[in-house]
Amino acid sequence: MCAIRHSSAGRTSRCLRDRSRRGLANRRRRDLPSAYVKSASERRELLKAVYEEARDCTCCPLHQTRTNVVFGAGNADAELMFIGEAPGANEDRMGLPFVGQAGKLLDKLLGEIGLDRTEVFIANTLKCRPPDNRDPHPNEIEACRDYLDRQVELIEPIVICTLGNFSTKLLRADMTGISRLHGREEVRVVGSRAVRLYPLYHPAAALYTPSTLETLRSDFHRIPELLALGPPAQPQISEPVPDADEPVPEFDELPPEPPPVAREREPAAQLGLF
Ligand code: SF4
Numbered sequence: 001m002c003a004i005r006h007s008s009a010g011r012t013s014r015c016l017r018d019r020s021r022r023g024l025a026n027r028r029r030r031d032l033p034s035a036y037v038k039s040a041s042e043r044r045e046l047l048k049a050v051y052e053e054a055r056d057c058t059c060c061p062l063h064q065t066r067t068n069v070v071f072g073a074g075n076a077d078a079e080l081m082f083i084g085e086a087p088g089a090n091e092d093r094m095g096l097p098f099v100g101q102a103g104k105l106l107d108k109l110l111g112e113i114g115l116d117r118t119e120v121f122i123a124n125t126l127k128c129r130p131p132d133n134r135d136p137h138p139n140e141i142e143a144c145r146d147y148l149d150r151q152v153e154l155i156e157p158i159v160i161c162t163l164g165n166f167s168t169k170l171l172r173a174d175m176t177g178i179s180r181l182h183g184r185e186e187v188r189v190v191g192s193r194a195v196r197l198y199p200l201y202h203p204a205a206a207l208y209t210p211s212t213l214e215t216l217r218s219d220f221h222r223i224p225e226l227l228a229l230g231p232p233a234q235p236q237i238s239e240p241v242p243d244a245d246e247p248v249p250e251f252d253e254l255p256p257e258p259p260p261v262a263r264e265r266e267p268a269a270q271l272g273l274f
Pocket residue numbers: 054057058059060061062063069126127128140143144
């Protein structure tokens with residue numbers, strides 16, 4: 001197991017954050033002490049620490065042939081994430097996801113629903129380019145999966161759009177193809193986070209096939225409706241167990257919990273280093 005990938009930086013991120021302004025009614029997760037709630041800026045810093053890990057990652061053979069690690073780009077506090085397959089040649093060269101024609105189409109579709117890249121986060125399941133754009137190997141997927149889980153845990157999106165077969169099958173842990181699943185949302189747990197998973201055709205598949213483009217566009221236009229549902233109920237999160245040599249406070253020594261306060265989502269925190 002890779003020491004770099006499993007270092008503790010960023011793993012303290014299993015926290016609750018304020019619900020989306022559109023999702024307060026959906027919250028069922030019990031309140032945790034405020035010490036475990038991270039602000040958007042704290043989560044952003046933790047995300048940068050994960051990026052620093054990934055940038056030096058040698059956990060699978062792809063590190064030998066990459067030019068840049070393509071960690072992802074966008075808003076570290078995004079309600080909407082897109083997850084593609086793996087970087088291509090342009091992405092590898094620039095260190096950014098979706099920079100070619102498929103990326104331009106993604107930008108166009110985002111514009112049609114009133115969003116742009118600064119408001120979403122775009123990543124891939126693999127952070128390094130497979131040589132000659134070959135399919136990822138199982139050992140590469142396994143080695144890289146932890147980065148994706150940690151991204152989701154820190155960004156805390158409401159909706160994740162998987163783009164194409166590869167990320168859809170990976171995040172659903174099921175071999176059902178995109179042609180059957182596109183446009184059908186469901187709640188799934190990614191990492192420790194429950195999200196609204198929404199499979200879409202990959203924009204590259206829609207570039208030269210008008211019927212696929214129309215289907216992608218139609219599915220895409222439902223994204224605002226899904227975002228408006230707010231986050232789904234989250235899995236129960238256990239409070240950290242104190243170290244064995246730390247005295248455990250008696251119940252009546254614990255400070256009183258502050259009353260729950262509904263807070264607005266913090267202003268967008270753009271990951272400037274991308
Ligand atoms: S693909 Fe992922 S696991 Fe493999 S070297 Fe790159 S960052 Fe590490």
